[in-house]
Every structure is written in structure tokens, then in C-alpha cells.
Amino acid sequence: xxxxxxxxLAGASIKRAKAxxxxxxxxxxxxxxxxxxVPGLLYFFLFSYVPMYGILVAFKKFRMQAGHPFWSSVxxxxxxxxxxxxxxxxxxxxxxxxxxxxxxxxxGFYSILFGFPIPILFALLLNELRNRYYKSFVQTVSYLPxxxxxxxxxxxxxxxxxxxxxxxxxxxxxLGFEPIYFFGLPGWFRTLFVSSHIWKDLGxxxxxxxxxxxxxxxxxxxxxxxxxxxxxxxMWNITLPAxxxxxxxxxxxxxxxxxxVGAEKIILMYSPLTYDTADVFSTYVYRQGLVNMDFSxxxxxxxxxxxxxxxxxxxxxxxxxxxxxxSLW
Amino acid sequence: MVRxxxxxxxxxxxxxxxxxILVIVATLFPVLNVVAVSFSSPENIxxxxxxxxxxxxxxxxxxxxxxxxxxxxxxxxNSVFITLIGTAVNVLMTTITAYALSKRYLVxxxxxxxxxxxxxxxxxxxxxxxxxxxxxxxxxxxxSLIIPYLISPWWLIIMISFFRTFPIELExxxxxxxxxxxGALVRIVLPLSTAAVATIALFYAVSYWNSFFPALMFxxxxxxxxxxxxxxxxxxxxxxxxxxxxxxxAALANDLQESITPQSVQYATLVIxxxxxxxxxxxxxKYFVKGIMIGSLKG
Numbered sequence: 001x002x003x004x005x006x007x008x009l010a011g012a013s014i015k016r017a018k019a020x021x022x023x024x025x026x027x028x029x030x031x032x033x034x035x036x037x038v039p040g041l042l043y044f045f046l047f048s049y050v051p052m053y054g055i056l057v058a059f060k061k062f063r064m065q066a067g068h069p070f071w072s073s074v075x076x077x078x079x080x081x082x083x084x085x086x087x088x089x090x091x092x093x094x095x096x097x098x099x100x101x102x103x104x105x106x107x108g109f110y111s112i113l114f115g116f117p118i119p120i121l122f123a124l125l126l127n128e129l130r131n132r133y134y135k136s137f138v139q140t141v142s143y144l145p146x147x148x149x150x151x152x153x154x155x156x157x158x159x160x161x162x163x164x165x166x167x168x169x170x171x172x173x174x175l176g177f178e179p180i181y182f183f184g185l186p187g188w189f190r191t192l193f194v195s196s197h198i199w200k201d202l203g204x205x206x207x208x209x210x211x212x213x214x215x216x217x218x219x220x221x222x223x224x225x226x227x228x229x230x231x232x233x234x235m236w237n238i239t240l241p242a243x244x245x246x247x248x249x250x251x252x253x254x255x256x257x258x259x260x261v262g263a264e265k266i267i268l269m270y271s272p273l274t275y276d277t278a279d280v281f282s283t284y285v286y287r288q289g290l291v292n293m294d295f296s297x298x299x300x301x302x303x304x305x306x307x308x309x310x311x312x313x314x315x316x317x318x319x320x321x322x323x324x325x326x327s328l329w
Numbered sequence: 330m331v332r333x334x335x336x337x338x339x340x341x342x343x344x345x346x347x348x349x350i351l352v353i354v355a356t357l358f359p360v361l362n363v364v365a366v367s368f369s370s371p372e373n374i375x376x377x378x379x380x381x382x383x384x385x386x387x388x389x390x391x392x393x394x395x396x397x398x399x400x401x402x403x404x405x406x407n408s409v410f411i412t413l414i415g416t417a418v419n420v421l422m423t424t425i426t427a428y429a430l431s432k433r434y435l436v437x438x439x440x441x442x443x444x445x446x447x448x449x450x451x452x453x454x455x456x457x458x459x460x461x462x463x464x465x466x467x468x469x470x471x472x473s474l475i476i477p478y479l480i481s482p483w484w485l486i487i488m489i490s491f492f493r494t495f496p497i498e499l500e501x502x503x504x505x506x507x508x509x510x511x512g513a514l515v516r517i518v519l520p521l522s523t524a525a526v527a528t529i530a531l532f533y534a535v536s537y538w539n540s541f542f543p544a545l546m547f548x549x550x551x552x553x554x555x556x557x558x559x560x561x562x563x564x565x566x567x568x569x570x571x572x573x574x575x576x577x578x579a580a581l582a583n584d585l586q587e588s589i590t591p592q593s594v595q596y597a598t599l600v601i602x603x604x605x606x607x608x609x610x611x612x613x614x615k616y617f618v619k620g621i622m623i624g625s626l627k628g
Contacts, residue, residue, distance in 0.1 A: 026436050032510040033429040037441065040426030043479045046461060048448035054457025070460040122352065125345045138349050140611060141356050143618075147610040148603055149539030151557045155564040155599045156359050159366070162568055165592055167362055170377030183568070199355065204621065211622040231338050263455075264542045268565055289456045290546060302454035 058299035059084030080296065087300035096284065104280040104305075107266075108258035110194045116254055118198055119205030120247060124235060126206065127213050142203030153200055154268040157192065158183060183269070186277040193269065193278075208250065212243040248326040256313030259305060281305040360603070367391070367596035374592050390593035394601060400551065400559055401598060407471075408556040412537040415475040419533045420526060422479045427488035428514050449482040455546070462547055473547035474540070474555070484529045487620070491525045492518065528616045535613075538605065560602045564595045 027034065053071065060077040064070065080086035091097060122142070129135040145153065160166045161182040169179040182188045216238065224234050263282035270278035281301060289298015321327040361381050366374055370385030378384050394401045430441060452458075458477060467473040495518060503513045519526070541557035548554060554562075567590045 023436065030432075030434075030436060030510070033432060033435055036425040036429040036510075036514075039422060040429075040480060040485075041441070041444065043422065044445055044448055046465070047458065047477045047479075048452065050461050051453025051457035052451060054453045054460055057457060057460070064460070064463070069464040071464070122348070125348050128341070128345050129349070134349075138352060140614060141353050143614045144356055144360070144607075144610060146617075147535060147539075147606045147614075149541065149557050149560075149606075151539075151541050151560050151565070152599060152603050155560060155595075155602075156363055158565060158568040159363060159592075159596060159599065160359060162592075165374055165377050167377065167380060173377075202352070203356075204617075207618050207621050230335065231341055267542075267545075268561060285455065290459060295456050295460065299454060299456040302456060306452075306454065 055299065055303055057296050058087060058303045060296060061086075062296045064293075064295070087297050088304060091297065091301050091304065096279070099276070100279060100281050100284055103277055104259050104261055104282075106277075107190060107193055107261045107280060110190055111197055111261070112251075112254045112258065114194050115198050115201070115205075116251060119202055120209055120243070122202055123206035123209035123213065123243075124239060127210065127239065128231070128235075139203065139206075142206070144203070145200040146204040148200070150200075150265050151268060153196055154265065157196055157269075161192075183271070184273045186274045189270065189274045189277045193265070197265075208246055209243050212246045213239060216242045244324070245326050248320050248324050249328060252313070252316045252320050252328055255316035256309055258312055260309045360607070363596055364600055367593065367600045369593070371591065371593055374596070387593070390591070390597035391601075393591075393594050394597050398594075400554070401556070401563075401601065403552060404554050404556045404559040405601065407553060408538060411471055411474055411555055412534055414471075415478075415537045416530055416534045418475060419479055419481075420530050423481070423485055423488055423529060424519070424522075424526060425514075426480060427485055428492055428518065430485075431489045431492035433493075445482060445485060449486075459546060468547050469549055469553075471553065474537075474543045478543065481533075484532060488525065488529060491522070495521070524616075528620050531613045531616055532620065535606070556602050560598055563590050563598045567595055 050071065054074065056074050057070075059080055060074060061080050062070075062074055062077045065073045081089070126135060126138065129138070148156075158166075161168050161180075163169055163179050163181050168182075173179055180188070182192060220238050221234055224238060229237065259281070261280050261282060263280075263286045266278055266280060266283045267286060270283065282305065285298045285302045285305070288294045288301065317327050317329065358381070362379070365381055365383045366379045367390055368383035368386055368388070369379045370387040371389075373379055373384040426445070429435060430438065430445070432438070435441070462468055462473050462477055465476075467476060499517060500508075500513045503517045508516060539557065541555070541561060544555050544558045545561075548558070
């Protein structure tokens with residue numbers, strides 16, 4: 001490190017006399033590196049920063065004009081109402097607002113309530129396995145669902161839960177129950193959503209806890225055993241404190257997503273039959289914004305949702321700092 | 330280590346083994362069931378006879394998929410194509426960007442770093458993204474599935490910290506021997522980075538193979554659909570139509586699907602879509618696990 005700096009600086013100072021400008025010389029000297037950066041910078045500009053500018057769509061009466069790039073159409077479009085808030089007002093006063101709020105919150109809340117502790121428990125129990133091969137076999141099996149596409153996972157559920165031929169309903173009938181039309185009943189949606197989420201992410205979710213656990217010094221356990229601690233006491237007093245920082249950070253990130261349930265999985269799972277419990281902000285954005293091409297309204301709903309998410313993230317972080325002295329920032 | 334042989338410890342062991350068996354069964358049963366049904370005869374499927382082993386072994390569903398229905402082989406090839414090209418381009422973009430940003434002496438490095446990190450936390454949302462892709466004229470082509478997703482900031486950051494672990498003397502020596510920055514990257518750094526490059530390639534490849542949402546947003550031509558979108562049409566829309574039909578809602582069911590695909594074909598399509606993952610995942614999972622561990626413990 002020192003060597004490179006010196007040689008660079010030496011090179012720079014020799015030529016600085018000629019070039020007259022250190023910065024300009026450096027740029028010339030690093031032109032290959034800078035050229036390597038150009039495609040990446042351009043990519044982030046086009047697909048991250050231009051869309052950020054595109055948020056203006058939510059505040060304007062935007063129409064896609066043929067032959068014009070959207071950024072100029074946004075620029076010339078009139079503001080939506082006095083403060084550009086017409087679409088927000090229409091959404092908040094609209095008939096769907098509270099239903100979407102409730103569905104989004106409940107799906108996110110149940111996902112955390114059940115989905116958050118289970119990988120931790122799994123990691124703790126897995127960590128107790130002494131046989132290395134058995135342990136890695138269970139782990140390898142548990143990763144499998146993570147690699148399946150969300151379409152395949154929902155597809156499997158739909159096939160296995162199908163009313164006439166799915167194995168679940170076949171078993172129900174054999175046991176003397178009525179078959180259940182799982183995907184047609186609003187009352188089942190949340191259960192299906194959360195349980196499939198747990199099924200898919202259990203193995204990978206446990207990985208970061210296992211990583212934290214692998215750092216615990218074996219001597220701690222040995223001295224605990226000498227002091228007569230039971231295995232549950234060891235778990236409680238050594239293992240859990242060791243993973244506490246990771247637990248808190250995962251929880252903060254999870255809480256920030258309470259209202260951030262993504263559209264992808266729900267779009268695959270829901271139908272007009274189950275909108276009552278399944279429709280959330282992001283699916284509404286997709287339907288109104290992209291399917292019905294009401295760009296301004298869709299963008300307004302999306303922005304509203306993002307703002308609430310940031311609020312949740314900040315609050316969760318603040319609370320975590322107060323209570324556990326761990327935080328993201 | 331002293332073995333704990335108390336009653337409490339034995340009970341704990343039993344609980345642990347029960348949980349592990351539960352996890353194994355819960356994970357494998359759905360996959361085995363779907364595979365078994367896909368190889369069974371239509372009569373046995375319709376009467377719901379199949380659990381873990383095929384009943385009335387039958388390949389007609391696969392015959393239909395592979396030789397009669399052109400969409401599935403076509404979409405399979407589309408997915409292979411998108412995955413190969415997308416992964417190659419993403420790896421190239423991520424590598425060169427990370428390499429330049431990993432140089433501590435790079436001019437304006439702080440500015441560039443801030444610039445690439447901000448998109449990890451803020452975004453415009455899907456509507457503005459759609460408008461950008463549409464304005465650029467990418468809608469309807471394969472490039473709309475790749476170009477908007479060229480670099481994942483997450484993997485960029487991991488690659489940057491990986492390149493930083495290289496001793497600077499290595500490249501110094503290369504430069505003294507007359508290598509430029511590009512030469513050092515191609516001849517020194519990349520050959521020593523195959524494990525890291527392979528890891529991000531795997532991540533990108535799996536996410537390309539499994540993605541359906543960009544295709545749903547940006548493609549309108551059935552012939553260009555990737556496998557996941559065909560799978561959605563064949564399995565998801567059909568089971569819904571099925572369901573509506575069995576609830577007596579025939580009109581709505583007909584709206585959804587003109588003709589309902591036979592169950593055996595739905596199962597077989599699902600199997601075709603997951604087979605590549607079933608084959609590769611035991612080999613690549615350790616890279617993923619390592620990658621996730623590195624990523625999580627850095628923060």
C-alpha cells in the first residue's frame with residue numbers, strides 16, 4: 001500500500017511540472033480504470049437515478065406521449081392539484097385504502113411473527129447435532145426450497161392443494177373431511193402465504209445464525225459443563241447471547257418490511273376470489289399502474305408505501321438501539 | 330468434550346431428532362410428490378392415488394410437453410439463453426466496476442462509492458422503471474430482462490471487498506513488468522479470483538433462471554416467454570380455472586382459460602422447470618452459503 005502510493009506520487013510529481021495539474025494528471029494516468037467504470041456508472045444512472053427522478057410521475061398528471069422520452073413528458077406535465085397531491089388524496093380517500101393497509105400489515109406481521117423465530121430455533125437445534133455428516137445432510141436438504149423459483153413453489157402448492165386431485169385434499173377426504181378449496185378461500189390466504197414463506201427460507205434463513213454460532217469459542221461450553229450447566233442453560237447463557245447482534249439486525253430489517261410485502265409472490269397466489277385478504281399495496285400498484293396503465297396513480301401508491309417503510313425502518317432501529325444497544329446505524 | 334447423559338439432555342436429543350426428521354420430510358415430500366405424479370397415469374392422478382411413488386408409470390405427459398406442445402421446449406431454450414447471456418454480462422459488468430472501485434487511489438473514489446451504494450437503499454419503484462425501459466425501446470425484447478438488472482449493488486460491494494484483499498504488491502510487480510491496469514486485471518487478478526467470480530456467476534444464474542416478474546412486466550410475445558412464465562400460465566392459471574370450475578363458476582373459469590391443461594401436463598411442466606435446480610443445487614449450495622455468510626458478517 002505504502003509502496004504504491006509512493007511510486008504513484010513520485011510519478012505524479014515528476015510529470016506534474018509538465019502537466020501543471022495534479023488531478024488532471026491522475027485522471028489521465030487512471031484512464032483505463034475510469035473507462036472500466038463508465039458502463040457501471042451509466043447503468044446506475046439509467047436504471048436507478050432516472051427512476052428516482054421518475055417519482056415525479058406521482059405528483060403530475062402524466063401521460064405517455066408517443067415519440068417522447070418519458071422524462072420530458074414528466075417535465076412538461078401539469079402538477080396534480082395544488083401541491084401535486086391529488087393522486088395521494090384519491091388513494092387515501094379511496095375505497096381500497098384501509099383494506100390494503102390491513103392486508104399488507106397483517107401479511108408482513110404474520111411473516112415476522114412466525115417466520116422470524118423459526119430459523120433461529122432451527123439453527124440452535126442444528127448446532128446441537130454432534131454428527132457432522134448428519135448435520136450437513138439436514139442442512140443441504142433444508143436449502144433445497146431456496147433454489148426453487150417462486151413460481152415453482154406456488155405451483156407445487158396449487159397442485160398439492162387442488163380440490164379434486166391434490167394429495168392434501170385426497171387425504172382429507174380419506175380421513176372423512178370435506179375437501180377444502182384452499183386457493184379460493186380468503187380465510188386461507190394468510191396461512192398459505194406465511195407457511196410457504198417459512199418452507200422456502202428456513203434453511204437459508206438459518207445460515208447467518210449458524211455463521212455467528214461457529215464463532216463461539218468451544219472453551220466457553222467446556223467450562224460451562226464443568227460448572228454443571230445443562231444443555232438448555234448453555235443454549236440460554238452462551239449460544240443465544242452469541243447470536244444476539246445478528247438476531248437484532250435481522251429483526252430490524254424484517255420490521256422495516258412489515259409494510260413492504262412484495263408483489264411477486266402474491267400475484268402468483270391470489271385471484272379475485274381472495275382479494276379481500278390477499279391484495280396489498282404492491283399488487284395494487286402493479287394492477288393499477290402497469291396493467292391498467294394509470295402510471296401516476298400507481299407511482300403515488302408505491303411512493304406512499306415506500307415512505308411508510310422508511311418510517312418503520314427508522315423506528316425499528318431507534319427502538320432496537322434503546323432496548324438492546326444494537327442497531328444498523 | 331464430556332457427554333451429557335442426564336434425562337434432560339436425552340429428551341433434548343429426542344426433540345432435536347424429531348425436528349430434523351420433520352424438516353427433511355416437509356422439504357422433500359412436496360418435491361417427491363410432484364415428481365411421482367408427473368410419471369403416473371391420468372386415471373391414477375384423477376383419483377388421487379399417488380403419494381411418493383408413481384402409480385401406473387406413464388410418460389405421456391412428458392411426451393406431450395417435449396414433442397406436441399411447442400411452447401415448453403421453446404421457453405426452456407429462451408430461459409437457457411437469457412440465463413447464459415445475462416449471467417455473462419452481469420459478471421463482466423460487476424467485475425470491471427468492482428475492480429476499478431477497489432483501487433484506493435482512484436480519483437473521486439468516495440463520490441463513486443456513494444453513487445453506487447445509494448441505489449441499495451432508495452429506488453424509484455416499478456412504475457418509473459417500467460417507463461425508463463419503455464422509453465429506451467427495450468419492451469418486448471430479451472434485453473429488457475437483462476439490461477435493467479445488470480449489476481446487483483449487493484454483489485458489487487462483495488466483489489469490491491474481495492478485490493481489496495489482494496496484496497497491492499502483486500499488481501505493482503505486474504506493472505513494473507509492463508502490465509497496464511487492464512493487463513493486471515485480466516492476467517493477474519482474474520485468474521486468482523475464479524472462486525469469487527464463480528460464486529457471483531452462480532447467484533446471477535439462479536436468479537435469472539428463476540425470475541418471472543421482469544418477463545411479466547416487459548414481454549408481450551408468447552414466443553419469447555421464459556419457462557417460469559409458461560409455468561405460471563400452465564399451472565397457476567389452470568389450477569385456478571380448475572378450482573373455479575369445480576365451484577360451479579364455469580363462466581369465470583372459461584374467461585381464465587379456454588381449455589384446461591391436463592393435470593399430468595401441469596405436474597410434468599413443473600418438474601421440467603425445477604429439474605435443472607435439483608441437479609445443480611447440491612453442488613452450488615456451499616458457495617451460496619459462503620456468500621451469504623460473508624455478506625452477513627461484514628455488516
